[in-house]
Amino acid sequence: MDFRLSPEDEAWRQEVRSWLRQNLPPDWEDRIPEEQGWEFARDFARKLAQKGWVVPHWPKEYGGLGLDLWKQLIYREEMAYHRAPLGYVAMGTDWAGPTIIVYGTEEQKREHLPRIARAEVMWCQGFSEPNAGSDLANLQTRAVRDGDEYVVNGQKIWTSGAHRADWMILLARTDPEAPKHKGISYFLLDMKSPGITIRPLIDMMGNHAFNQVFFENVRVPAKNLLGEENRGWYMATTTLNFERSSIGGVAASLALLEELVRFVQDAPPELAYLCRQPRVRNRLADMAVEVQVGRMLSYNVVSIQAQGRVPTYEASIAKLYNTELGLRLARTGISILGLYGQLKPRSKWVRLRGRFERQYLWMTGMVVGGGTSEIQRNLIAIRGLGLPRG
Amino acid sequence: MDLGLDEQQEMLRNFARDFLEKECPEQLVREMEEDEKGYSPELWRKMAEQGWMGLIIPEEYGGAGMRITDLVVLLEEFGRFLVPGPFIPTVVLGAYPIMLAGTAQQREQLLPRIASGELIMTMALTEPSAKWDADGVELEARKEGNEYVLNGTKLFVQDAHVTDFMVVVARTGRGATPEEGISLFLVDSRSPGIKFELLRTIASDKQCEVTFENVRVPAGNLLGEEGKGWPIVHKTKLLAAVAACAYLVGLSQQDFDITLNYAKERVQFGRPIGSFQAIQHKLADAVIDVDGARFITYKAAWSLQENEPDAELMVSMAKAWCSEASRRVVAHGQQIHGGIGFTKDYKIQLYFRRQKWMELMWGDADYHRELVAEKLQI
Ligand SMILES: Cc1cc2nc3c(=O)[nH]c(=O)nc-3n(C[C@H](O)[C@H](O)[C@H](O)COP(=O)(O)OP(=O)(O)OC[C@H]3O[C@@H](n4cnc5c(N)ncnc54)[C@H](O)[C@@H]3O)c2cc1C
Ligand SMILES: Cc1cc2nc3c(=O)[nH]c(=O)nc-3n(C[C@H](O)[C@H](O)[C@H](O)COP(=O)(O)OP(=O)(O)OC[C@H]3O[C@@H](n4cnc5c(N)ncnc54)[C@H](O)[C@@H]3O)c2cc1C
Numbered sequence: 145m146d147f148r149l150s151p152e153d154e155a156w157r158q159e160v161r162s163w164l165r166q167n168l169p170p171d172w173e174d175r176i177p178e179e180q181g182w183e184f185a186r187d188f189a190r191k192l193a194q195k196g197w198v199v200p201h202w203p204k205e206y207g208g209l210g211l212d213l214w215k216q217l218i219y220r221e222e223m224a225y226h227r228a229p230l231g232y233v234a235m236g237t238d239w240a241g242p243t244i245i246v247y248g249t250e251e252q253k254r255e256h257l258p259r260i261a262r263a264e265v266m267w268c269q270g271f272s273e274p275n276a277g278s279d280l281a282n283l284q285t286r287a288v289r290d291g292d293e294y295v296v297n298g299q300k301i302w303t304s305g306a307h308r309a310d311w312m313i314l315l316a317r318t319d320p321e322a323p324k325h326k327g328i329s330y331f332l333l334d335m336k337s338p339g340i341t342i343r344p345l346i347d348m349m350g351n352h353a354f355n356q357v358f359f360e361n362v363r364v365p366a367k368n369l370l371g372e373e374n375r376g377w378y379m380a381t382t383t384l385n386f387e388r389s390s391i392g393g394v395a396a397s398l399a400l401l402e403e404l405v406r407f408v409q410d411a412p413p414e415l416a417y418l419c420r421q422p423r424v425r426n427r428l429a430d431m432a433v434e435v436q437v438g439r440m441l442s443y444n445v446v447s448i449q450a451q452g453r454v455p456t457y458e459a460s461i462a463k464l465y466n467t468e469l470g471l472r473l474a475r476t477g478i479s480i481l482g483l484y485g486q487l488k489p490r491s492k493w494v495r496l497r498g499r500f501e502r503q504y505l506w507m508t509g510m511v512v513g514g515g516t517s518e519i520q521r522n523l524i525a526i527r528g529l530g531l532p533r534g
Numbered sequence: 535m536d537l538g539l540d541e542q543q544e545m546l547r548n549f550a551r552d553f554l555e556k557e558c559p560e561q562l563v564r565e566m567e568e569d570e571k572g573y574s575p576e577l578w579r580k581m582a583e584q585g586w587m588g589l590i591i592p593e594e595y596g597g598a599g600m601r602i603t604d605l606v607v608l609l610e611e612f613g614r615f616l617v618p619g620p621f622i623p624t625v626v627l628g629a630y631p632i633m634l635a636g637t638a639q640q641r642e643q644l645l646p647r648i649a650s651g652e653l654i655m656t657m658a659l660t661e662p663s664a665k666w667d668a669d670g671v672e673l674e675a676r677k678e679g680n681e682y683v684l685n686g687t688k689l690f691v692q693d694a695h696v697t698d699f700m701v702v703v704a705r706t707g708r709g710a711t712p713e714e715g716i717s718l719f720l721v722d723s724r725s726p727g728i729k730f731e732l733l734r735t736i737a738s739d740k741q742c743e744v745t746f747e748n749v750r751v752p753a754g755n756l757l758g759e760e761g762k763g764w765p766i767v768h769k770t771k772l773l774a775a776v777a778a779c780a781y782l783v784g785l786s787q788q789d790f791d792i793t794l795n796y797a798k799e800r801v802q803f804g805r806p807i808g809s810f811q812a813i814q815h816k817l818a819d820a821v822i823d824v825d826g827a828r829f830i831t832y833k834a835a836w837s838l839q840e841n842e843p844d845a846e847l848m849v850s851m852a853k854a855w856c857s858e859a860s861r862r863v864v865a866h867g868q869q870i871h872g873g874i875g876f877t878k879d880y881k882i883q884l885y886f887r888r889q890k891w892m893e894l895m896w897g898d899a900d901y902h903r904e905l906v907a908e909k910l911q912i
Contacts, residue, residue: 145538147537451536451538464818522815525814525817
């Protein structure tokens with residue numbers, strides 16, 4: 145039991161923090177219209193790349209700094225706390241890259257990893273389909289081998305960033321006769337391939353973040369199959385096991401809570417009445433406790449990994465708890481702001497930059513994406529606690 | 535950083551678990567509910583032989599010189615086995631304030647005897663106002679020559695009736711704040727003028743009303759300086775809150791484990807009830823509560839041990855969380871057991887009733903959230 149970070153870890157935290165303070169204006173979200181957020185995120189990622197900080201946790205040979213687990217955690221914590229826009233690189237650094245590191249051929253590694261590390265490419269994730277959400281193994285998009293190529297037909301949905309992405313990690317069925325989990329393969333798909341149609345889906349925040357993606361006889365070179373044919377399900381579920389501490393979520397909650405506390409402390413005159421209510425004290429204290437617990441649950445995942453063990457249900461706990469916490473925090477913020485809580489960013493009377501209106505909508509998506517809260521509870525119960533399947 | 539136990543703690547835990555499994559069976563826990571003393575002198579002696587009463591007492595006073603996080607590991611097992619008796623009162627409420635504020639003579643006289651299991655102690659703090667804060671301390675101590683004379687009533691004093699000495703929190707004066715003018719006394723529990731009356735509580739633990747009528751205490755038994763006793767109480771309360779959290783962690787874990795097993799074995803509608811999602815999701819939520827309680831407790835204990843600047847904040851966060859999380863866990867435990875959970879013969883109710891006790895001790899969630907708010911300057 146030792147909760148102290150080593151001096152080197154502390155120094156690393158300071159280094160990341162001071163770099164962020166210099167390179168990321170705290171109010172960038174106010175200055176950059178949402179439509180231009182993507183370009184801002186890309187430019188930010190390229191700045192990170194100059195420092196070797198896009199994938200600091202990767203081995204040096206793949207363009208990383210080879211940071212240990214705790215330094216990774218600190219990095220993620222600081223990035224999220226400072227609201228750094230990592231949307232441009234996240235799918236490459238957290239999903240495509242790690243899977244390629246484990247399953248890729250030398251050629252695939254050489255082709256993709258340095259470009260991810262340099263923030264030259266954006267990746268998207270083509271997993272979900274209209275009839276394969278929680279039940280991902282039910283996916284129907286087909287890939288049929290034809291000589292040196294696979295021919296892909298079908299549809300993906302909720303594909304975040306597909307309209308910007310250069311590459312996609314794609315799950316498609318290669319053996320329709322096999323049991324569901326045993327006929328899926330994992331592909332690296334160039335988004336410029338002919339036959340791909342992207343239709344925007346506007347989310348309830350009003351943003352074009354995700355899409356429907358249609359494949360019509362899209363040809364994928366066989367060298368872009370990742371790992372073995374029909375083993376894609378198992379690779380995808382390992383992908384799901386990389387860095388699952390969900391520390392980013394709780395660090396973002398901490399930053400938001402601190403903003404809320406500062407706001408209540410120096411409430412503007414017209415809101416002083418609301419902010420002085422005793423229930424406000426109680427709720428903010430409650431949130432502070434819950435954030436601290438969330439941090440511990442995330443640290444626990446890393447602590448287990450640092451001991452050389454593999455976290456099982458602990459990662460699901462962290463995801464479930466920290467996303468639900470983010471949603472509770474959003475509700476708390478809105479309720480403290482009263483009628484002001486409903487105002488969107490840049491509206492005339494807005495308080496706290498409309499952060500809580502955004503957070504409330506955003507977190508409602510986050511308790512669904514990446515495995516819903518119910519699915520996490522199922523995983524905890526069945527894989528973690530060994531309860532019988534229903 | 536490492537959230538787990540180190541090797542020595544691991545050994546302590548394993549040893550304590552084996553020991554208590556054998557020496558503190560459910561039967562004993564039940565007997566002690568009915569027993570007037572509320573503890574087994576035989577078990578007390580055996581625990582003393584393991585060096586547990588002296589766990590955090592320095593080696594020079596016959597203790598093991600271990601640390602707060604080690605004590606937490608042990609108390610987690612106490613919670614798991616619902617160990618009855620005055621262990622926390624003796625070690626945390628008795629020995630600890632003496633370690634903090636005792637004169638050389640007081641330490642030499644008392645600490646080795648506590649470590650050896652000879653002395654049982656407690657702290658008499660709360661009164662009929664049921665406040666944990668200094669403004670709840672009204673019991674009067676008047677100086678007369680070389681003695682102090684104590685008059686007043688203490689309430690909810692744990693295990694006072696079986697103690698040899700009590701640390702009595704009394705008022706010797708009044709100042710600008712309620713904290714001023716509070717003094718601590720090491721009072722021989724058999725002094726004339728002291729009366730004990732057992733309270734009937736939800737956990738069937740042994741809490742007392744203690745009345746003091748012209749109780750004479752030698753001036754040499756003042757613990758710390760006259761009028762400046764509150765900081766000692768304050769520090770003791772912090773450790774007591776951590777101890778309560780550790781106990782709740784163990785209690786919740788065991789309640790959860792029993793419930794999980796029950797859910798795997800109990801068959802209704804032709805299958806184990808643990809296969810129903812309504813049950814699975816309760817158990818998933820419960821395991822989060824248990825894990826969260828454990829790590830925030832470890833964090834608080836470590837912060838206190840290391841004198842971290844945010845130690846008090848962490849302690850209040852831990853007690854606020856553990857008080858409510860453990861309540862959710864044992865509530866699920868009852869519900870998942872259905873009718874059998876409501877019976878006296880079945881064990882789960884033992885945990886349910888004790889959870890409420892420890893939830894209230896040393897401040898419930900509302901109390902500690904208020905402290906959190908204060909510390910965060912909200
Ligand atoms: C903001 C956002 C971004 C996303 N980005 C991507 C992306 O980039 N790429 C991608 O592939 N996907 C993406 N997704 C899709 C996401 O992975 C799915 O939405 C998610 O897996 C849930 O699937 P579904 O929407 O089909 O809901 P369903 O699976 O239909 O679930 C509906 C409801 O039923 C519940 N449910 C389902 N099965 C069970 C069960 N067995 N037990 C109990 N309850 C159950 C669910 O919990 C949920 O409440 C994104 C989603 C969101 C919200
Ligand atoms: C105070 C009290 C008085 C009582 N008096 C009487 C009486 O006078 N006469 C009489 O006949 N009975 C009486 N009962 C019994 C009572 O009706 C049963 O306890 C109750 O029906 C639950 O059954 P069980 O105890 O066998 O629990 P179980 O059925 O074993 O249930 C255990 C747990 O599993 C859950 N569970 C079971 N099936 C499902 C499912 N399909 N989906 C989701 N969850 C499920 C339950 O909700 C519960 O949480 C009494 C019970 C109590 C507590």
